[in-house]
Amino acid sequence: MQHTTVKPLGDRVLVKIKDAEEKTAGGILLPANAQGKPQGGEVVAVGEGKSVGKCKVDVSVKTGAQVVHSKYAGTEVEFNGSKHLILKDDDIVGILETDEVKDLKPLNDRVLIKVAEAEEKTAGGLLLTEATKEKPSIGTVIAVGPGPLDEEGNRKPLSVMPGNTVLYSRYAGNDFKGKDGSDYIALRASDVMAILS
Numbered sequence: 701m702q703h704t705t706v707k708p709l710g711d712r713v714l715v716k717i718k719d720a721e722e723k724t725a726g727g728i729l730l731p732a733n734a735q736g737k738p739q740g741g742e743v744v745a746v747g748e749g750k751s752v753g754k755c756k757v758d759v760s761v762k763t764g765a766q767v768v769h770s771k772y773a774g775t776e777v778e779f780n781g782s783k784h785l786i787l788k789d790d791d792i793v794g795i796l797e798t799d800e801v802k803d804l805k806p807l808n809d810r811v812l813i814k815v816a817e818a819e820e821k822t823a824g825g826l827l828l829t830e831a832t833k834e835k836p837s838i839g840t841v842i843a844v845g846p847g848p849l850d851e852e853g854n855r856k857p858l859s860v861m862p863g864n865t866v867l868y869s870r871y872a873g874n875d876f877k878g879k880d881g882s883d884y885i886a887l888r889a890s891d892v893m894a895i896l897s
Contacts, residue, residue: 703779711750711759711789715741715767715774716782739874740768740796741785750789755853759789760807768793768804768886771874793874793886794845801876801884806845811860811892813839813868815883837870838896839885847889858889867894 708714718741743765749758761767773791777784794806804812816838841864847855860866873887 706745706777706779706784706786708745708747708786710747711757712747713743713759713761713767713787713789713792714745715769715785715787716744717741717776717785739771739793740766742766744784747789752849752853753851757849757853761789761792761795765795766797768796768874794843799879801878802842802880804843804876804884804886806843806886808845809848809858809889810845810886811841811858811889812843812884812886813866813892814842814878815839815885816865837868838865839868840865842884844889860889860892860895865896866892867896868892 706714743761743763746759746761746763749756751757769785769787770791770793774785774787777786790808792807793810794804794812796804802812802814806812841860841862843862844858844860847857850856868885868887869891872891873885876884876886878884
């Protein structure tokens with residue numbers, strides 16, 4: 701049976717998945733299994749939102765928005781010849797209207813961090829152990845989301861701000877390679893362990 705429309709319910713969102721690039725930037729052809737899961741797409745339908753305490757809260761994205769989502773989130777559905785993903789609103793990391801990752805506008809409790817180059821010492825003179833050196837878990841906050849919702853449906857601002865140097869959990873979030881060659885990571889504010897100054 702062919703379904704031609706899918707209407708997401710509650711705080712769910714329907715995203716049309718972007719096709720994975722088949723070539724790398726250097727022109728190397730990638731086999732399908734090495735392409736990784738595309739993590740972005742266009743919002744084509746949104747649910748009616750959810751109730752938080754006594755308040756009704758709309759989904760945080762609008763139809764037509766270009767979004768980035770958590771790696772393993774959602775349920776894949778195929779219709780009208782295209783792959784789509786049904787996701788919870790909270791699985792959307794942010795809105796990215798360009799193909800430049802530093803323009804990502806994080807949503808909810810997400811934070812975008814530019815990863816520091818691996819160095820023996822951090823800016824503040826904190827010594828990194830061998831185990832930490834391979835994948836630095838220190839970076840600079842580039843952008844922050846508006847914060848999570850409290851019981852009354854109000855946004856609770858995050859405790860980190862753009863410009864903060866932070867220590868974060870190494871195995872969290874979505875990694876991105878910026879056009880400038882830098883590494884970026886988008887993760888939940890709760891995965892940020894400390895502000896370094």
